[in-house]
Amino acid sequence: MRTKILLVTTVNWPSAARLAGAFANLGAMVEAVFPRGHVLRLCRYLSKAYRYRPLDGAASLSEAIVAAKPDRVIPCDDRALSLLLSLSEFSPLLETSLGPRGAYEVLTARAPSIAAAREIGVCAPLTLAVESRATLRDALYEVGLPCVMKADGSWGGGGVKFVSSFGEATRAYDELEGPPNRLRSLARAMMRGDAHFLLEARNPLPSRVNVQALVPGKPATSVFAAREGQVLAALHMDVLSWSGDTGPASLMARVDDPVMQIACEKIAKRFALNGLIGLDFMRDAQGAPHLIEVNPRATQICHLALNADLPAALLGALARDPVTTGRQIALFPQLLSAGILPHTIYQDIPYDDPAVLAEVAGALLPEAEALCEIGEFLRPDYAPPIHRKSA
Incomplete structure (x- = not known):
């Protein structure tokens, strides 16, 4: 019997569609719950879709789970994870x-x-929760300046400030901790078409702010698949290019790093984890990785088949053929703004899902629309090939 996967997403990130393709190519039945207008509505790999209602998020997820009866649910963003955890039934x-x-x-x-x-022995910088504005100075004294300030409940590079003085830290604390302005939330809801901002306007809540000792260096990341606290497969990457100061990576290089591998194994075992997990690191001047953040849900590279295949490991299936033997990988859709890339860099463009590609790439990738006109891709009975490694 085919394993049924239910993807859960509340944010219009194309990585959810990539993950759908990965699981479907491995023989799983993939269904998804997502908000109106999400690119997943165009994904050719979905067997069934369910509507996520931002103003009634938990109930809409509950209804989708009851209808789908999945073997596994996979959250694709932090809000989706939080809502799933609220469903004690x-x-x-x-x-x-x-x-x-x-x-x-x-x-x-x-x-x-x-x-x-x-x-548990993972190298990580001192990170403290700031209980109130009055205790900010004490927290800064412990972690030192400069440091990084981060708000709980933020993602995608948001809610992060780099500060180098007490004055900067105070201003950052007020900005990160303070409840969202109601008028600004209403304006965002209208401009972005995202009803989640209506929830913020109706019930603005403060955020917990944390201070973290600064690790000078360059970012790195790991993703792994786990079952009952055991790492089944893992990928480790150095981040070569990213958006803004703290935004998503656009160019990565695959690395073999035993320290990052051990960190994955220790985290998985300590928390008896199942599913797909991401860890973010900073690599210092000596090359040592320091764990700076845990992302306990699927991240934007979990779909990739490289020297490890996380979806295959999670399903207990044979791994797909690696998409590249090279080290450097340009990520979609960020690569669309990178200009002409050297041929040695693998460009992770979803040519296998042309409607998704056309929706996201638009005029930036003219061949996307042409692919949508190829009849074979649009046939209802089209079955994507499953690539296996020989035993």
Whole structure:
């Protein structure tokens, strides 16, 4: 019997469509719950779609789970993870898919997750939760300046400030901690067509702010698939280029790093994790990786088949053929603004899902629209090839 995967996403990131393709190519039945207008609506790999309602998020996820009866649910963003964890009626499914609920009370909070990692011997910078504006000076004294300030509940590079003085830290704290302005939230809801901002306008809540010792260096990242606390497969990458100061990576280089591998194994074992997990690091001047953040959900590179295949490992299937034997990988859609790239860099463009490609790339990739006109891709009975490694 085919494994049924239910992808859960509340943010219009194309990585969810890439993950759908990866699981479908491995023989899984893939269904998804997502908001109106999400690029997943065009994904050729979905067997069924369910509507996510931002103003009634938990209920819409519950309805999708009841209807889909999945073997695993996979959150593709932090909000989706938070909503899933609120559905206590599905505890057995969530534990099979994610791990113990109690683990995520730690993993979804920045300071406790890093503290737990340090306790089990993972190299990570001191990270403290700031209880109030009055305790900010004490926290800064412990971690030192310059440092990084981060708000819980933020993602995609948002909610992060680099500060080098107490004055900067105070201003950053006020900005990160303060509840969103109601009028600004309403304006964002209208301009972006995202009803989540209506929730912020209706019930603006403060955020927990954390301070983290600064690790000068360059970012790196790991992703792994786990079952019952054991790492089944992992990928480790150095980040060569990214958007803004803290935005998503656009160019990565695959690395073999035993320290990052051990960190994955320790985190997975400590929290008895299941599913797909991401870890973010900073690599210092000596090349040592320091864990700076845990992302306990699927990230933008989980679909890639390289020297490891995370979706295959999670399904217990034979790995797909690697998409490239090269080290450097340009990520979609960020690569669209990178100009002409050397042929030695693998460009991770979803040519296999032309409607998704055309929606995201638009005029930046003229061949995308041409692919949509190829009848074979649009046939209802079209079955994508499954690439296997020989035994």
